[in-house]
Amino acid sequence: MSRGTIRAYVLGDAQADRVVPPTGITAQLTFFVSAAMAFLAVFALALSLASGRLADRWSDELARSATLRLSAPADQKAEQTAAALRILTQTPGVARARALSAEEQAALLAPWFGADLPLEDLPVPQLVEIIEGDSGYDVAGLRLRLSAELPGAVLDDHTRWRRPLVEAANSLRRLGLIAVLLIGGATAAMITLAANAALAANAQVIEVLRLVGARDSYIAQAFVRRFTLRALSGAALGMAAGMGAVALLPEASDAGGFLTGLGFQGATWLVPLLVPVLGAVVAFAATFVAARRRLGELR
Amino acid sequence: MPLPRKESIATPADSTACKTAQGIETPPHVGQKSRVVLGAGVIELDNVGYSYGGGDLLSDISVQLAPGSFHFLTGPSGSGKTTLMKLCYGALLPTSGQVRAFDADMASLDRDQMALLRRRIGVVHQDCRFLDHLPLADNVALPLTVSGRDRGAESENLAELLAWVGLGSRTDALPPELSGGERQRAALARAVIMSPDVVLADEPTGNVDWEMSQRLLQLLVELNRMGKTVLIASHDLTLIRAAKSHVQARVLRISNRRLQLAGADL
Ligand SMILES: Nc1ncnc2c1ncn2[C@@H]1O[C@H](COP(=O)(O)OP(=O)(O)OP(=O)(O)O)[C@@H](O)[C@H]1O
Ligand SMILES: [Mg+2]
Numbered sequence: 001m002s003r004g005t006i007r008a009y010v011l012g013d014a015q016a017d018r019v020v021p022p023t024g025i026t027a028q029l030t031f032f033v034s035a036a037m038a039f040l041a042v043f044a045l046a047l048s049l050a051s052g053r054l055a056d057r058w059s060d061e062l063a064r065s066a067t068l069r070l071s072a073p074a075d076q077k078a079e080q081t082a083a084a085l086r087i088l089t090q091t092p093g094v095a096r097a098r099a100l101s102a103e104e105q106a107a108l109l110a111p112w113f114g115a116d117l118p119l120e121d122l123p124v125p126q127l128v129e130i131i132e133g134d135s136g137y138d139v140a141g142l143r144l145r146l147s148a149e150l151p152g153a154v155l156d157d158h159t160r161w162r163r164p165l166v167e168a169a170n171s172l173r174r175l176g177l178i179a180v181l182l183i184g185g186a187t188a189a190m191i192t193l194a195a196n197a198a199l200a201a202n203a204q205v206i207e208v209l210r211l212v213g214a215r216d217s218y219i220a221q222a223f224v225r226r227f228t229l230r231a232l233s234g235a236a237l238g239m240a241a242g243m244g245a246v247a248l249l250p251e252a253s254d255a256g257g258f259l260t261g262l263g264f265q266g267a268t269w270l271v272p273l274l275v276p277v278l279g280a281v282v283a284f285a286a287t288f289v290a291a292r293r294r295l296g297e298l299r
Numbered sequence: 300m301p302l303p304r305k306e307s308i309a310t311p312a313d314s315t316a317c318k319t320a321q322g323i324e325t326p327p328h329v330g331q332k333s334r335v336v337l338g339a340g341v342i343e344l345d346n347v348g349y350s351y352g353g354g355d356l357l358s359d360i361s362v363q364l365a366p367g368s369f370h371f372l373t374g375p376s377g378s379g380k381t382t383l384m385k386l387c388y389g390a391l392l393p394t395s396g397q398v399r400a401f402d403a404d405m406a407s408l409d410r411d412q413m414a415l416l417r418r419r420i421g422v423v424h425q426d427c428r429f430l431d432h433l434p435l436a437d438n439v440a441l442p443l444t445v446s447g448r449d450r451g452a453e454s455e456n457l458a459e460l461l462a463w464v465g466l467g468s469r470t471d472a473l474p475p476e477l478s479g480g481e482r483q484r485a486a487l488a489r490a491v492i493m494s495p496d497v498v499l500a501d502e503p504t505g506n507v508d509w510e511m512s513q514r515l516l517q518l519l520v521e522l523n524r525m526g527k528t529v530l531i532a533s534h535d536l537t538l539i540r541a542a543k544s545h546v547q548a549r550v551l552r553i554s555n556r557r558l559q560l561a562g563a564d565l
Binding site for chain 2: 018019021022204205207208209210211212213214215216217218295299
């Protein structure tokens with residue numbers, strides 16, 4: 001299809017519009033279905049984007065936050081630290097392990113004890129930062145080995161409990177996307193039905209048009225344009241209502257946890273703007289295919 | 300006569316070539332001036348047979364409508380006149396044989412080519428179908444509309460044409476409000492508005508009084524004088540006899556599934 005044809009389909013001409021009688025109820029149904037579907041699509045998108053954000057944040061935190069705390073008498077500290085690092089580098093799934101320097105540890109404690117804390121004089125445990133590899137490591141196995149060789153070592157794995165939550169958030173994101181796809185498919189099906197009904201109701205009109213020398217594209221255009229415009233305006237209305245409803249949801253807050261922050265953030269507010277465009281594209285394709293098939297049955 | 304520009308071939312009407320299954324050969328036209336058509340006829344049927352699924356309705360039909368010729372097609376009701384007309388404008392494809400229009404095999408045309416072809420063939424359908432939601436004037440102008448021609452430029456033509464078929468005062472009426480005869484006149488007007496090379500009229504005078512049928516016939520005769528090829532299906536022998544005093548017409552008759560050239564009995 002050339003660009004000229006597409007322009008003709010979208011802009012159409014008043015004459016071509018008039019040759020097909022008003023399609024009444026089917027056109028109104030198309031408008032209503034598009035509006036309702038766009039409303040739902042906006043919510044599905046909001047859900048998907050919000051759970052996606054959550055999954056990303058949580059898994060980011062997960063990726064690098066294991067810490068090994070080593071309490072040992074001052075004279076054995078260096079030795080035990082070296083032993084811990086040896087064990088960690090031998091553990092499959094640990095990408096890197098690094099003992100924090102005295103300055104780094106002081107910096108971590110500074111917020112609580114002030115900057116000039118004499119760390120040397122206190123039995124502050126040595127911290128070892130563990131960076132996990134992609135495959136992850138066997139936490140239970142590591143704990144077992146540490147307890148056998150370095151009884152003073154504590155593996156602090158505080159974000160690990162979030163892993164199932166990340167998975168949950170990820171599947172919520174997938175569900176949201178699947179819902180958007182299903183909404184698109186259902187819209188296409190409904191508009192195909194509506195277009196077919198309109199085409200069947202106008203079988204006589206189409207036949208007369210063919211007989212007086214109208215091309216298929218001319219006839220199809222009259223129907224395609226009508227349904228595409230209905231779907232576009234319906235979906236725009238549904239989208240506006242959906243965005244309004246999402247905007248009214250409570251702000252993200254720590255107290256609300258997951259349930260707040262279900263809206264769009266920043267640039268993602270632009271994503272729902274795609275809904276009417278996609279609705280129009282779906283309507284265009286559905287009506288185009290339906291019209292071509294109908295016309296193919298005529299000589 | 301408001302009608303079509305005199306642009307096309309004005310071949311003498313007696314240059315008709317007609318060959319029937321019975322082997323009646325009429326001389327092919329000689330001295331054809333125009334090369335608009337390459338073959339002998341604007342519309343040519345070659346050993347055409349047609350069946351709606353049961354037995355053969357038409358068989359072994361060969362006829363050529365020479366440019367500028369005037370033909371009547373007659374035969375009993377149900378003999379296949381409308382079917383033959385439909386074969387001529389491509390609404391049906393023959394079950395055997397070949398139909399050519401302007402030298403193109405109908406069966407080989409794609410859908411767009413068929414649409415373009417129909418703009419060159421004006422058809423008055425027996426059942427005169429219109430777009431019931433559009434006023435008469437828009438219906439008559441429909442071929443202009445769908446071919447993207449500027450209606451403004453043709454509006455004078457349209458008004459004259461409507462006046463000529465006696466519908467000048469009914470231009471805003473919707474088709475369901477028209478009488479049978481008015482519909483037929485409108486159908487004729489719609490068939491000729493594109494100034495087609497060929498006019499096929501299926502019972503164009505079926506519902507009108509004698510005076511009006513003479514007027515419609517006169518319109519078709521004038522079109523023929525401008526070089527248009529005319530084929531009229533009619534079982535009205537009085538009309539055919541009357542026409543023969545105005546125009547050199549050949550009468551084809553469907554009898555027993557075949558086409559014959561009617562003789563002096565008409
Ligand atoms: N679409 C169709 N399907 C099956 N049979 C058909 C169809 N159209 C016509 N026929 C049959 O073909 C035969 C010829 O029909 P056609 O309309 O060509 O006759 P006709 O000569 O034009 O008759 P009339 O003078 O009454 O208009 C009739 O017996 C009719 O019943
Ligand atoms: Mg008939």
